Amino acid sequence: MTRMPTRPHVRKQYWNEPAMTLWEKAYLPEIIRGLVITSRVFLANMAKWMTGRKGALTTYYPEETRWDYAENNRGKHVLTRRPDGRPQCIACNLCATVCPAKVIEIEAAFDPEDAAHPKYPARFEIDYSRCIFCGLCVEACPEDAIRMVKEVPDLPGGDRDRMWLGKEELLTWSPRSDVAKPYPGKADHATRRGSP
Amino acid sequence: MIQDLVVYAVFIGYGVGVLMTFGTILTWVERKQAAVMADRIGANRAYIRIPFTQIKLVWWGLFHGMADGLKMLVKEDFKADSYDWYAYAVAPWVVFTPVLLVFAVIPFGGALHPAALFSAFPTVADWFGDRTYALQIARLDAGILIVFAFGGMTIIGAMLAGWASANKYSMLGALRAGSQMISYELIMGLTVLGLILIYGTVDLTTIVQKQSGIVLGFLPAWGVVLQPFAATLFMAAAIAENKRIPFDLPEAESELIAGFYTEYSAMKMGLFMFAEFIEIAIIGALFTTLFLGGYNLPWMDDSGFNLPGGLAIPMSHGAVVVTQLVVFLAKVLLMSSFQILIRWTLPRFRYDQVLKFAWKFMFPLALANLVVTAIAVWALQG
Numbered sequence: 234m235t236r237m238p239t240r241p242h243v244r245k246q247y248w249n250e251p252a253m254t255l256w257e258k259a260y261l262p263e264i265i266r267g268l269v270i271t272s273r274v275f276l277a278n279m280a281k282w283m284t285g286r287k288g289a290l291t292t293y294y295p296e297e298t299r300w301d302y303a304e305n306n307r308g309k310h311v312l313t314r315r316p317d318g319r320p321q322c323i324a325c326n327l328c329a330t331v332c333p334a335k336v337i338e339i340e341a342a343f344d345p346e347d348a349a350h351p352k353y354p355a356r357f358e359i360d361y362s363r364c365i366f367c368g369l370c371v372e373a374c375p376e377d378a379i380r381m382v383k384e385v386p387d388l389p390g391g392d393r394d395r396m397w398l399g400k401e402e403l404l405t406w407s408p409r410s411d412v413a414k415p416y417p418g419k420a421d422h423a424t425r426r427g428s429p
Numbered sequence: 430m431i432q433d434l435v436v437y438a439v440f441i442g443y444g445v446g447v448l449m450t451f452g453t454i455l456t457w458v459e460r461k462q463a464a465v466m467a468d469r470i471g472a473n474r475a476y477i478r479i480p481f482t483q484i485k486l487v488w489w490g491l492f493h494g495m496a497d498g499l500k501m502l503v504k505e506d507f508k509a510d511s512y513d514w515y516a517y518a519v520a521p522w523v524v525f526t527p528v529l530l531v532f533a534v535i536p537f538g539g540a541l542h543p544a545a546l547f548s549a550f551p552t553v554a555d556w557f558g559d560r561t562y563a564l565q566i567a568r569l570d571a572g573i574l575i576v577f578a579f580g581g582m583t584i585i586g587a588m589l590a591g592w593a594s595a596n597k598y599s600m601l602g603a604l605r606a607g608s609q610m611i612s613y614e615l616i617m618g619l620t621v622l623g624l625i626l627i628y629g630t631v632d633l634t635t636i637v638q639k640q641s642g643i644v645l646g647f648l649p650a651w652g653v654v655l656q657p658f659a660a661t662l663f664m665a666a667a668i669a670e671n672k673r674i675p676f677d678l679p680e681a682e683s684e685l686i687a688g689f690y691t692e693y694s695a696m697k698m699g700l701f702m703f704a705e706f707i708e709i710a711i712i713g714a715l716f717t718t719l720f721l722g723g724y725n726l727p728w729m730d731d732s733g734f735n736l737p738g739g740l741a742i743p744m745s746h747g748a749v750v751v752t753q754l755v756v757f758l759a760k761v762l763l764m765s766s767f768q769i770l771i772r773w774t775l776p777r778f779r780y781d782q783v784l785k786f787a788w789k790f791m792f793p794l795a796l797a798n799l800v801v802t803a804i805a806v807w808a809l810q811g
Contacts, residue, residue: 268774270774274465275770279465289464
């Protein structure tokens with residue numbers, strides 16, 4: 234048998250009663266204290282602006298970008314290149330198929346001179362006004378031809394028709410010519426792809 | 430006679446110009462000051478592009494006020510299905526006009542002697558003769574009374590707006606506006622009474638002139654020196670009168686949408702906002718005139734400086750007039766900026782706290798201040 238509690242349970246109060254000192258009840262000193270705080274911040278920031286420094290924590294976005302993007306931030310796309318400078322992409326359309334926002338448009342073409350990779354993208358365009366930056370295209374790509382890097386330069390625009398980026402810009406804005414991604418294992422990417 | 434007309438036309442143009450400029454500039458000052466206080470950059474996207482070039486004048490976002498005005502002008506002028514369209518249409522003007530009219534009695538400079546000012550042009554100087562003008566649109570003996578009369582009229586506008594909108598939120602806002610403004614009007618009047626006792630007049634120009642003196646041997650005889658307590662109470666009551674945070678109960682976005690102008694749109698709503706910003710400048714001008722020595726620098730009067738050591742620095746008439754005009758504008762801008770500082774620092778009151786604060790805290794203090802002032806004046810002057 235458990236014994237009944239002799240005393241009714243008193244619920245603990247987790248909030249503080251507003252206990253103000255006489256000084257705080259006088260109202261005016263505390264108001265002046267608040268005004269001093271805000272005007273001190275104002276004057277410090279104004280002094281910075283006046284002397285040509287930046288007196289704000291916020292970023293003036295399209296003109297400035299934050300320096301502290303995460304390493305694995307999914308930003309603007311990059312089309313990687315082969316050592317000879319041609320796009321790594323084989324125009325297989327997997328990225329365009331998997332894209333939930335349907336923003337990738339690829340037009341394949343035939344290149345008889347390159348026997349190893351005869352199919353290449355004549356046109357590779359991404360509509361950044363609709364891209365949701367989910368990264369599925371990067372995951373879908375069998376050739377490591379498309380990546381997302383952490384920076385996002387020149388993405389905002391005032392006109393939807395001008396927010397399409399083509400193959401040339403995606404290849405050249407941040408050139409990546411290494412074929413293999415640094416995979417966690419030490420297996421060579423090229424040989425692994427060749428093995429069954 | 431025609432000279433008077435010309436001079437007063439110039440004065441009226443100056444007054445209206447100053448108020449409109451302040452109304453527009455203060456929207457920008459409010460945004461930028463709030464932003465700088467909060468470690469932000471603030472509104473800076475509106476620009477003017479010089480035609481046929483790609484040169485964009487941003488000027489720290491100074492054109493946002495113009496962009497706002499343009500937006501309000503071209504917006505749809507939505508009309509509520511109210512049962513009193515006449516009161517609905519007239520209410521913004523009842524709020525806006527008295528705010529402008531208050532400036533008529535506020536002196537923005539000392540005496541103007543056109544002949545001395547234009548002594549280089551004998552024809553102009555001869556035409557004006559020995560006329561002198563107070564730099565003030567209307568020199569009325571009952572200056573302060575006019576201020577309070579017109580200040581009280583804005584209550585009617587707020588009540589009209591709320592009543593004619595046929596909207597419960599507007600109605601609540603109007604009721605709050607009415608009770609709050611009447612309460613704080615009283616406190617404003619009581620705080621100014623102390624000054625009237627000391628200076629013995631309600632004429633604003635005389636009050637300013639009497640503030641050129643010296644008290645305690647070195648301090649300028651400004652109202653804020655003689656009546657520091659009344660100055661604080663007056664400022665608080667004036668901000669409450671202007672219905673801004675921390676006293677923004679008539680608007681109360683979180684409770685009443687936009688209070689008594691919920692049903693207003695486009696330029697009608699713009700007039701309410703514009704009146705609010707002009708009233709910031711008016712309160713700044715009133716505070717300057719009553720408590721900060723008006724258009725004069727410390728120890729300065731219409732003839733020049735009279736420093737405490739008995740040292741007098743006479744100034745030419747032109748220099749005095751220019752100094753007084755500039756000093757008045759600078760003081761008004763400073764006080765406007767101070768009001769904006771208060772608005773972005775203090776949290777709001779609850780509605781019952783607003784009225785309790787007026788009647789149980791400020792009213793007794795104002796009365797006590799008046800009593801102490803009366804006894805002191807009686808003791809000192811016999």
